[in-house]
Amino acid sequence: MFSFLRSNKAPEPDTANEQDVAAPKKSLAGRLKQSLSATRDRLGKGLTVLLAPGRAIDDELFEELETVLLTCDVGVDATQYLVDATRKHVKRARITEAAGVRDALKSELLQLLSPLEAPLQVNTAKPFVILLAGVNGAGKTTSIGKLTKKLVDAGLTVVLAAGDTFRAAAEQQLRIWGERNEVTVIAQEGGDSAAVIFDAIQSAKSKGADVVLADTAGRLPTQLHLMEELKKVKRVISKAIPDAPHEVLLVLDANTGQNAVTQVKAFDEALGTTGLILTKLDGTAKGGAIAGIARYRSIPVRFIGTGEGIDDLRAFDAAAFVDALFG
Numbered sequence: 001m002f003s004f005l006r007s008n009k010a011p012e013p014d015t016a017n018e019q020d021v022a023a024p025k026k027s028l029a030g031r032l033k034q035s036l037s038a039t040r041d042r043l044g045k046g047l048t049v050l051l052a053p054g055r056a057i058d059d060e061l062f063e064e065l066e067t068v069l070l071t072c073d074v075g076v077d078a079t080q081y082l083v084d085a086t087r088k089h090v091k092r093a094r095i096t097e098a099a100g101v102r103d104a105l106k107s108e109l110l111q112l113l114s115p116l117e118a119p120l121q122v123n124t125a126k127p128f129v130i131l132l133a134g135v136n137g138a139g140k141t142t143s144i145g146k147l148t149k150k151l152v153d154a155g156l157t158v159v160l161a162a163g164d165t166f167r168a169a170a171e172q173q174l175r176i177w178g179e180r181n182e183v184t185v186i187a188q189e190g191g192d193s194a195a196v197i198f199d200a201i202q203s204a205k206s207k208g209a210d211v212v213l214a215d216t217a218g219r220l221p222t223q224l225h226l227m228e229e230l231k232k233v234k235r236v237i238s239k240a241i242p243d244a245p246h247e248v249l250l251v252l253d254a255n256t257g258q259n260a261v262t263q264v265k266a267f268d269e270a271l272g273t274t275g276l277i278l279t280k281l282d283g284t285a286k287g288g289a290i291a292g293i294a295r296y297r298s299i300p301v302r303f304i305g306t307g308e309g310i311d312d313l314r315a316f317d318a319a320a321f322v323d324a325l326f327g
Contacts, residue, residue, distance in 0.1 A: 031314070032324035035306040039287035040327050043072050047102055055098035062087055065101070072285065073257035075292030082108055082291065106326050112291060113318040118300035120247060120275060120315075122151075122211055127159070127204040129212045129237060129244040131197075132277075133230055133267055134251035136218030139279035139305065141170060143251050144213050145177030146313035147303070152181050156210040161200030162187035163233065166217040174215055184209075193217065193229065194236035201240040214245070221266030230270055249302060251277045257286035264293055277313075279305035287325065 033040070046068035055061060062083055069079040082105065089095075089104040122128040132140050144160065151158050160178050162185060164170035171187045178185035184207070186200035197214045204212045216233060219226035237244045250273045252260045260278075267273055276299055281287055293299065301316035 029320055029324065031306045031312070032317075032320055033327070035282040035304075036287050036321075036324045038285040039072055040325050042285045043068065043288070043325060044327055046071060047105075051098040051102055053098070057090060057096065057098060057101065061098065061101070065105070069288065072288035073292075074288035075258045075261060075295070078112070078288075078291040078295040081295055082112065085111075102326070106322060109291065109325075110318060110322045112294050113322065115298035116276075116290070116294055116301045117316055117318040118275075118302075120300075120302040122156075122247070125241070125243065125246050127201065127209050127212045127241075128246050129201060129214065129241060130247045130249055131214045131216065131234065131237065131245040131271070132249045132251055133216050133271060134218060135220055135253070135256075135263060138218065138251045138253045139277075140164075140218065140251045141173050141177070141215055143277050143279060143303070143305065143313060144174065144215055145180070146305075146310055148177060148181045148183060148213060149310055150313065151211055151213075152183065157207070158183040158211045158213060159200050159204040159207070159209045160185045161197040161212060161214040163193040163197045163200075163215045164217040165191060165193050165196065170215065170217070194233045197233060198236050198240050201237065201244070205240075221263060221270075227266070227270045230267075234271055247302075248272060248274045249277055250275070250299075251279060254278050254281045254286060254289065254305075255284045257284075257289045258292055260289050261292040261296055264296060264299065268297070268299065273299055275300045275302040277301075277303045277305070278316075281305060282307050282312075290321075 050064050050068060066079055066083050069082060085108040086101065086105045089108055090101055095104060132144060134140050148158050160174055160183060162171040162174045175185050186196060186203050188196050193216055201212055216230065234245060248271045250264060250267045252263060278290065278301055281304055303313050304316050306312045306314055
């Protein structure tokens, strides 16, 4: 469960003391199918042609399966892993019909992605500090707004830190989210990112707030001076609270495909990433990139973005994700 320390707000009727921030999960399957339609169409069409009735299960089939997975941006390493695992599965289960290969592939993909299913726990510290990072345009600020709503709906008090001091509209965008969710936003004119976030943490401590969400400016992994700045931000946070940040979330745009794996590696080396938010799954045919991430390291996918609505940020469910991919 994704649970929180409760705030002092009076609970709603029939509200448990511990809540899942991803709830409600109603219509999750439907939302995922809709969001992953482009990836599913590409995968489904490829498998339909490949696994036609009467098709022999031979080396040629597995070579073509490799091509199908690569077109879904699964990536070379993950594709090779899945093809090899599926081949062994087929042999072990003595599958003789081509259609059975589809089920074997689905099973192996689920096994690969299941370790990524680990809901975020924010009840281990107060305030619980979450630092968000990512490249330009990945959707950090929007994700913060959506996550803020989930936290507030769960009865938690939240402070937002406008740590993106490079983009002129970032502070204004965060203030709009703050007003919409009725939470405090800490910002500074001319201040640097580390100072703003430090002040936000101090404010949260004085108010007894439950969670601090710290925004940062988008940056490319190749911008080494900006990556060093992120390291500085993390060091300053630890001066405010020794064991903070308690969560480092990397926000990834699903449209970047296998480039997302490169981003994960770079930000992980710089910050020690503890979780991922995969945004913009709707409309992309590159949803298979998550398999490449899983092959790099089992970094938990805390949330996936399934649309533009404020409630379209959901906890990652490996089984639901794979089911949506295979239709």
